Amino acid sequence: PKRIFSGIQPTGNLHLGNYLGAVQKWIQLQDNGENVIWSIVDMHSITLPHDPKELSNNILKMTATLLACGIDPKKSILFQQSTVDTHAQLCWILGCLTSFTRLARLPQFKEKSETLKSIPLSLYIYPVLQAADILLYKATDVPVGQDQVQHIQLAQELAIKFNKKFGNTFPSICVVEDASQRIKSLRDPSKKMSKSDQTSKSRLDILDKPEILIEKLKKAVTDFTSKVTYEPEKRPGVSNLVTIHSMLTGKSPDQICSEVEGLDTGKYLLIYKLVLADVIVEKLNPIREEFSRLIREPAYLQEVLRNGTERATEIASDSWCEVRNKIGFENDI
Ligand code: TYM
Known part of the structure; x- marks a missing residue:
């Protein structure tokens, strides 16, 4: 069994x-x-x-x-x-x-x-x-x-x-070995997102308030191309964001990329980061609320x-x- x-x-x-x-x-x-x-x-x-x-x-x-x-x-x-x-x-x-x-x-x-x-x-x-x-x-x-x-x-x-x-x-x-199971640091996409990383800006905590999540996402290291593509080797920063997006929604990375294809992503992908922030905040809000209820018991x-x-x-x-x-x-x- x-x-x-x-x-x-x-x-x-x-x-x-x-x-x-x-x-x-x-x-x-x-x-x-x-x-x-x-x-x-x-x-x-x-x-x-x-x-x-x-x-x-x-x-x-x-x-x-x-x-x-x-x-x-x-x-x-x-x-x-x-x-x-x-x-x-x-x-x-x-x-x-x-x-x-x-x-x-x-x-x-x-x-x-x-x-x-x-x-x-x-x-x-x-x-x-x-x-x-x-x-x-x-x-x-x-x-x-x-x-x-x-x-x-x-x-x-x-x-x-x-x-x-x-x-x-x-x-x-x-x-089960699955490369997508590694979420990277927002400050240095060559490293994994980790509890022990000195800078808290490198990770999104489940209990972070929406303002904090948005702030950290805005500062996430990407590159100078304003298109959203999924190329983990070539573009680790933006690909990490797409991985997070994909795992939260159950959509494939390709699906995510084509959905935001027409989006004017602005400087350093700012607009895409805000789209992703919405998805994350919506997922985490109820968790944070339930946590504050439970921790009092x-x-x-x-x-x-x-x-x-x-x-x-x-x-x-x-x-x-x-x-x-x-x-x-x-x-x-
Ligand atoms: P821990 O507490 O470091 O992490 C808990 C789980 O989170 C996963 N994880 C990640 N997954 C994707 N991207 C990341 N950046 C990332 N960071 C952490 C970990 O892979 C883990 O699944 N040694 C284990 C705990 C442990 C354990 C066990 C696990 C002890 N005994 C028996 C399985 C079976 C650890 O330190 O996980």
């Missing part, structure tokens, strides 16, 4: 890259009646220095944001990673099946550790914990943005390795998470028992 799992770090605000690369898809899958589990991965988010008070607020904030986007706790299991003990436990087992050199090849480690004087061990084994997240639920599908694909491939490898060594346990994982948010923990634990415990048995931790002779 198909089971879908994905995770998101509770760091700062959800941006449009997270939304289009992941969350929007999660909601479609949920609404199609799939068997879906979403995790707020607090353990991953402490691999870089953090403030405890802020983390604890951010967990509730992320919960409210995901619900506001359309995650429905009746249809989805939504839970906080650290409340299910077996993630860390399975991580240890999988750590025994991978090698130092294998993890060194993963690009996110290189990027994230570049600026650090002393590199936490957890940053290095981060992808192993991610693999444990996925395998613990015997997930078959993991909808993520393109930046996470290599981590899912590691999970895939570890599942195969475990199965070979200890007997068939984990299903194979389907990785922490007891409800906590209840949702508690319920998620219960349901996630049920599944995770079964897998963990099976793993313990297979690797010889049980001595029931």
Whole structure:
């Protein structure tokens, strides 16, 4: 049977890259009646220095944001990673099946550790914990943005390795690779839109007010051609805007380009940017409003998470028992 799992770090605000690369898809899958589990991965988010008070607020904030986007706790299991003990436990087992050199090849480690004087061990084994997240639920599908694909491939490898060594346990994982799943920075379209980017002008946050969204879009780096075309290699800036437009509306990039063909786009595509701003504002307004309602109900948010923990634990415990048995931790002779 198909089971879908994905995770998101509770760091700062959800941006449009997270939304289009992941969350929007999660909601479609949920609404199609799939068997879906979403995790707020607090353990991953402490691999870089953090403030405890802020983390604890951010967990509730992320919960409210995901619900506001359309995650429905009746249809989805939504839970906080650290409340299910077996993630860390399975991580240890999988750590025994991978090698130092294998993890060194993963690009996110290189990027994230570049600026650090002393590199936490957890940053290095981060992808192993991610693999444990996925395998613990015997997930078959993991909808993520393109930046996470290599981590899912590691999970895939570890599942195969475990199965070979200890007997068939984990299903194979389907990785969907789709170049359009990478939303770029508005300030530098050669980089991805990212929570950790110093300048907040580089990303559109889901909870940004309309004035802010419009301001950031107006300043989005494009080029000197006033025509709207979709050529990701040649014109990364405008193509990124078309990607966003296309993913929000479900129309193809070509369709978007031909729709705005006759538009006098003005200097630096200003008019096109305003057309896109309208689409974004219309999509995000109801989400922002629902968020401000939910964030005033922490007891409800906590209840949702508690319920998620219960349901996630049920599944995770079964897998963990099976793993313990297979690797010889049980001595029931
Ligand atoms: P995180 O929290 O950085 O991002 C959450 C999701 O958003 C996607 N994403 C993007 N998609 C398109 N364009 C962008 N610019 C962009 N930026 C972020 C990410 O690909 C991701 O799908 N390690 C993961 C969290 C995680 C996880 C897991 C995911 C932990 N365990 C198990 C899947 C399965 C992360 O840091 O995502």
